[in-house]
Amino acid sequence: MPSATTREVAVLGATGSIGASALDVIARHPARLRASVLAAGRNVEALLALCHTHRPRHAVIAEASAFPALRAGLQDAGLDTQAHCGEAALDALVAGDACDTVIAAIVGAAGLASTLAAARAGKRLLLANKESLVLAGELLTAAARSGGARIVPIDSEHNAIFQCLATARADAGNPDGARARAGLRRIFLTASGGPFRGRSREQLREVTPAQAVAHPKWSMGPKISVDSATLMNKGLEVIEAHHLFGLPGADIGVLVHPQSLVHSLVEFVDGSTLAQLGLPDMRTALAVGLGWPERIESGVAGLDLLAHGRLEFEPPDLEAFPCLRLAFAALAAGGTAPALLNAANEVAVSAFLQGRIGFLSIPALVEDTLAALPAAAADSLDTLLAADAHARRHAEAWIAAGHAGPRMSAQP
Ligand code: NAD
Ligand code: MG
Structure with missing residues (x-):
């Protein structure tokens, strides 16, 4: 049985690679750790399977259309886990007394709101969601300081x-x-x-999504695997x-x-x-x-x-691999530049994984976005979110306009 000193852990991104590793560690320490909240994007079957194994108090699915299946699945299995849906519900659980520790392992800018909620509420914040720091690092670290949250980088x-x-x-x-x-x-x-270490720029032109996600040393989700390759x-x-x-x-x-x-x-x-x-x-x-x-x-x-x-x-x-240079440049430019870089990269990686653009178009798209949208002062969350949205629109338009060249022959 959990003791009074048991840590109640919210695992955000529970169905992902970091989520699996986190639940493996938690399950090794039943007297001191308990998975009290499990959250995922849209994969109900995977989330239900985790609820069976880990018996959390709460399960949250981001995708609204998946909520009825989550609720029905929990009921059919006779579990006491309460079903929730959407970002507001997740943020409230993260900030409330359902957990004292939050593992922020949602991929991409989608993880920002819940990560900020954990920081403001003074939780122990195990931060894997690096995109939230890139997008809003000053706000997030300030929220952690004023909320009394301890950030442990994951x-x-x-x-x-x-x-x-x-x-x-x-x-x-x-x-x-x-x-x-x-x-x-x-x-x-x-x-x-990454998987393409030692290759020249020319040798990267035709690499496929399957080659890019085959990381030589780490087993990770698809987005960070492509980021490692670039x-x-x-x-x-x-x-x-x-x-x-x-x-x-x-x-x-x-x-x-x-x-x-x-x-x-x-x-x-x-x-x-x-x-x-x-x-x-x-x-x-x-x-x-x-x-x-x-x-x-x-x-x-x-x-x-x-x-x-x-x-x-x-x-x-x-x-x-110019993406590393572009990131240093965005850091030096400051303000909203890192938010623009991150958003353009998320669009580019997603398009590459779908076979819509080639590998070399990832840095090209990020560079074009940084050049086209000059950085402004990052004075508020609204400013940063507007920059994020603007960069996504710009990047989608760049792809739609055919700047990436003909569709890749290589499929995922
Ligand atoms: P993954 O693709 O394996 O898992 C992503 C998780 O996020 C899934 O559970 C998915 O359901 C969830 N998700 C996606 N969109 C969501 C949304 N809108 N709302 C709620 N949940 C949502 O990714 P991963 O490899 O586990 O990486 C997760 C984060 O950790 C990323 O930010 C990544 O950069 C970081 N990270 C991962 C590793 C690693 O070894 N995998 C290492 C360092 C940092
Ligand atoms: Mg790393």
Whole structure:
């Protein structure tokens, strides 16, 4: 039976890759962790199966047309789980007393509202939804500070930095002043390089969605897998790191590290560099967030460095993978530029996965959107959401106008 100290965890994006890893860790600790809220986009069957296994108090489906099937499925199975539908219901559950911990693992800007709700309500916020930080990083970190929320990053790189900073006694969950307290000089995010590492720009022209989502080291959802293949994922992570750790872009380096065993590095003013290592399995980062400051079992084996032998590092190829350069530029431009970058990228990735545009059209579309829509001051959530919507309209029009060239021959 759960004890008085049991953490009540809301898993947003429960049917996804991070959701599965999170539920695996939670199920290993029935006395201290309980999945109290499970939320998903539209896959009712998968959500019902998770409700069977994890018996949450609440289940939320975003898609309204899927709600009757969720309610009927829970009733037929004789479960006490209450069915809910839509973003407002999710935000209310996240902010209310159904949970004290929120795993924000919805993909894309669709996760912003619930992530903000968790921050404002002062929850422990295990933040996987990097797009919400890229879109509204200042608002989100300010909401976490004023709401008293502790953010634990659930991106392997940022989780690594969080762990390295914690050893320097900095309050890494709170971006305010963390750099000064830690004597931090700069950080290095590692990147696997994705499935197309080493290819020239010309060799990327005909790659297919199936090739792009076949990541060599990590098993992830389709959107982040394509982002890893274009290196936009690393670009989003640079912006994410800026918001989490209070560093300018100039102090954030990127190292391609094909083995994906060193998850990131932190350099201090005394010349020390600390790194966090481990197998590429998101359950480690999730266990750090769920157990913090204690260490709990994650199901991930320790690292046998002798079995791996080599750790290699190389610079990223910005000519073949311009998305990383575009993200640095958007961070430097500031204001709404990162929101424009993120929205254009979401449209481009979705179109690529549908076989509507080719791989090289992803950076082309993002670059065109940034050039066409100059950044404004990001003074409110409304301004950011308007920029997001504007970039999506621009990107869809760019595709409709045929700028991406003829439809790809390669299908997903
Ligand atoms: P995924 O595609 O496997 O899962 C996405 C989840 O979001 C699904 O449960 C889906 O139902 C849900 N969802 C989508 N739209 C929704 C909506 N409108 N409302 C509610 N739920 C919705 O993706 P993933 O790989 O698990 O990634 C999730 C997030 O975590 C992304 O932001 C990604 O960048 C980040 N992340 C993932 C990994 C990883 O290893 N998979 C690593 C680091 C960060
Ligand atoms: Mg990452």
